[in-house]
Amino acid sequence: MSPFIIAIFLIIPVTFFGCAGIETPALTPQQNVQHAAALLKDGQPLPAERLLAITMNQSQEKNDEAGLALAYETYAEFLQSPMVAQWERYYRNNGFVDSSVTFDNRNEKSRDYWHRAVELYVKNAAYGQAADVYLNLATLEVFNFKNRRRACENFTLSLENNKKFTESHPGEAVIPPPGYATLEDYIAASRKQLLCK
Secondary structure: OOHHHHHHHHHHHHHHHHHHOOOOOOOOHHHHHHHHHHHHHOOOHHHHHHHHHHHHHHHHHOOOHHHHHHHHHHHHHHHHOHHHHHOHHHHHHHOOOOOOOOOOOHHHHHHHHHHHHHHHHHHOOOHHHHHHHHHHHHHHHHHOOOOHHHHHHHHHHHHHHHHHHHHHOOOOOOOOOOOOOOHHHHHHHHHHHHOOO
């Protein structure tokens, strides 16, 4: 048998089994989300999106609201990622796993997924995660929608949820963006810049 044919027999199983592992759901939503984030970082938005869809479906079937909130949050981040923008032609031609999402409305749909996530986080008293999501929503409103009023509202909601988090978790804090000592400092500076009332 020629070396070329032997090489083909060795490569084919690795190729198929290696690819099969990409979309295999892990045991927990957290592991699936981490895997999806790694795939996205590696320039593989298609399997990342499919894995997030699987995670959302499994979390719904199991009535796992914490897992579902995390999957919604991560899908919102996915829709805003530069990697999705780089795959514009594919998404324009083939669409997204969520058929209501288009390339042109992905920021609006991202906002919808952020809201779905934060609703579940607040319902389940996951105030640290809620504070973070409201912070992301404020940023989305400023940069993608130029909506100062909504940005200010989301900054306020982030502060309120951060306060609930620190009251229920003494000694812990939501990690602020780089350059700020606390989340409160960052939000105060952002609200001042936006002239929030």
